[in-house]
Amino acid sequence: MTWKGKPLDYWGDPDNENSTRYQVNRFFGDEHNVFVNGSHHFRSQASERFEMGKKAGNELIAQLQNGTIKLTKDETIKIVGHSQGAAHAAGMLTQLLDSQYADRLEAGIYLSPHQPGGFSHPDGIPGMQFSTKTDRVSSRAGVLGHLMQLFNGSSELKRIEGSDFLLLRPEHKGGKGGHNVETWTSMDDLLRQAYEFLNK
Template sequence: MPNSYGGGQYGTVIPTSPKLDRAFHSTDKYEYWGGIDDAYNRAFRDDNNLFINASYAPKSTASLRYQEGVAAGKNLLAKLMSGELTLDDGETIKIVGHSQGAAFAAGIASIVSKNKTYGGLLEFVDYISPHQPGDIKHPKNVKGRQFSTLSDRISSKGLLPKWITNSQNEQMEGVEQARTRGQYKGGYGGHAVDTWLNDLINYWRSSGIKVTVIE
């Protein structure tokens, strides 16, 4: 069950109201993921998806988004425990967060990983272009992978990350630095989620995971 978190194609929004949509959806309601969700489905043979918007204002802190993820994690567990959501036999939980959604994803993982019933089913958490990575703590005893780009103009380098979003290229605590790209043209220097499609597929293949690309 790849659970995906994000919001806006670059992962940052200015809320038009105090209450953002934090409901789980079975489809990519905001057409955010640009094929990344389908790639995960094919790579891990799992089409049971949930999506949730994890964006917040540009100057929001990782701590704030982490706590919102904690709340979402409790909501997710309540749905699983009540039977409203179910896992197929042998199915695991996989969490994927992009940009501001990285802290949110870590918050969800912190709750799921401690649950006696579902903690052992949490296979991994992937953090793509994580925003404010140095302020995010990944839960222990869970596989966590970070995918970052040095030229990322939202979260790694330049005036926007330094003065407005307070983010820089750092390794998150408790994760494996799975892939660090150097320079990337387009997509705000490689921040946009869809810029990762080919790199993720190549990473999985190098790890022995067969991925079929549908043109």
């Protein structure tokens, strides 16, 4: 991934135990990552990004079928979406659930989902939402959060319809009030909590 022509390590260094990517990989014991850009223009709506995600899901299915992307014998598919990418992730999951790879799906994980009331998580796979009350981008927190709504398509804190687990942090001091992906650096513990809850 690049930003203004320079490499961007959006999800964090896979070898840095303080990165979100490392934490997710460690929890699942799976370091096979494929990245898709799930964002759209600033004022886009979740329904648009969901439809884009369905197209990306079809592309992933085609890549799995033609061998461009290969799964090991027991490997599962986990889709993690952040911010605008959450609705995109839900669209991908929807398409994958209607394919020969449905039994390979393990989880849909939504970090700081933008416009969480504007899309649904599909039935048939665990869906886990991680949001923060002080998130200025996606939870409309504080004066700055209300101002951002003029530019980001508007978003407020809601539960994603169909999700099975919601972890709601009361606050985070940095990263736009807990919006940025690098604020989720304890994902190993958080995912463990989610799975313990779902297994009950």
